């Protein structure tokens with residue numbers, strides 16, 4: 001596993017809908033994943049909920065606006081805010097996405113795919129170096145769901161992602177649902193993706209639901225994990241051994257008990273894949 | 282090439298289709314269109330979340346139109362969506378639309394102010410007991426300080442009642458001064474009369490209690506100034522609006 005990151009077990013994204021369970025202390029789970037930007041505020045209930053969650057279990061910070069692939073300068077204020085948040089909450093790790101989301105100082109608040117070229121690779125690696133220097137830690141970079149690819153791309157995404165991780169010495173957050181969504185949208189074999197990403201770099205796995213738009217799959221995080229993604233998860237665990245895993249559910253958020261049922265299912269899949277001898281890799 | 286791709290993407294679909302691969306399921310422009318649609322949907326959603334009362338007052342269609350115009354006029358310039366809606370009230374005020382209620386910009390200002398109070402820095406409120414144990418002679422030189430999660434809103438419509446109650450077309454203009462603050466996790470709002478407004482203004486300006494009373498004497502009968510001012514302070518303490526005294530004094 002990447003860079004000696006701890007194995008935390010099976011966690012969930014920390015969402016406002018479940019703050020009551022957090023405050024009541026009934027939100028029992030191995031770990032929480034908090035969206036960094038949601039907590040770059042100065043006070044009030046959200047920060048109290050995050051502090052409470054941190055008392056219950058470890059917390060990882062997951063960003064959506066680092067915009068690592070953008071040609072805009074890295075946002076210094078954003079990195080400062082992130083560093084301050086990290087100093088306070090002492091996350092197990094910090095992650096963000098392999099994408100770009102801003103141009104000319106304007107934010108799309110989206111995870112836009114990059115062209116997979118040597119030029120883009122050098123650009124991303126150089127920026128991850130700087131982010132890791134500011135945060136004084138290795139970060140995890142996540143593969144995104146995408147709906148387009150570029151004519152100029154010179155290598156498949158898995159190769160690009162692996163090369164980013166190797167050259168910048170960062171870890172990988174493997175989103176198995178995103179692999180599946182992109183595989184369907186672009187017509188590649190998701191198992192090939194899983195087999196090609198450098199396993200020793202993978203520090204975390206994401207699971208989520210998506211929706212079928214007929215012509216393409218959309219990464220909506222509004223549904224249970226689908227059967228195909230469960231079997232990809234199983235294949236991932238068979239290859240990688242235990243990897244800290246979290247469920248992302250961001251729209252039509254279900255009651256805590258339903259979310260936890262997904263977590264338990266992920267745990268069961270891991271057990272099935274590894275048998276009782278779970279401590280491989 | 283890389284720069285070209287990134288520029289073209291947000292500037293609309295300018296030539297981007299040539300850079301994007303098509304397949305049997307979707308051509309290049311349909312693929313770009315997926316992102317364009319999500320961009321508008323996501324930002325509209327943020328505005329609905331930040332301005333639920335304005336959305337209710339305008340109705341889905343009119344709100345969507347206002348959101349669409351705002352998104353075009355005010356691209357997001359902050360990494361966090363928390364700040365995307367910051368200019369929405371000003372935008373509504375500057376671009377009145379026939380059919381919008383006349384108070385809609387004021388209502389938006391109230392909602393934005395409530396958000397500011399909601400996630401303002403935490404601070405321990407002043408405890409009434411601390412005040413009761415204070416020697417009477419200390420009152421005149423005591424400086425009260427509002428907590429950070431406190432704002433004053435001045436408007437031309439009774440938006441606190443519109444916010445509270447059933448929106449309708451029967452509202453008349455009415456100058457209001459609202460104090461908006463957070464107690465625990467909850468955000469409260471209350472209209473202020475001229476005396477309370479003036480007293481709170483003095484507090485915010487850093488006046489001590491004596492100076493505040495002196496100022497209030499301009500509009501309150503001299504015999505009642507101290508009692509009036511004291512009553513206001515006690516009310517603010519009960520509401521959790523005043524912060525603990527700095528330690529050193």
Ligand SMILES: [Fe+2]
Nearest residue numbers: 142175206248
């Ligand atoms: Fe993800």
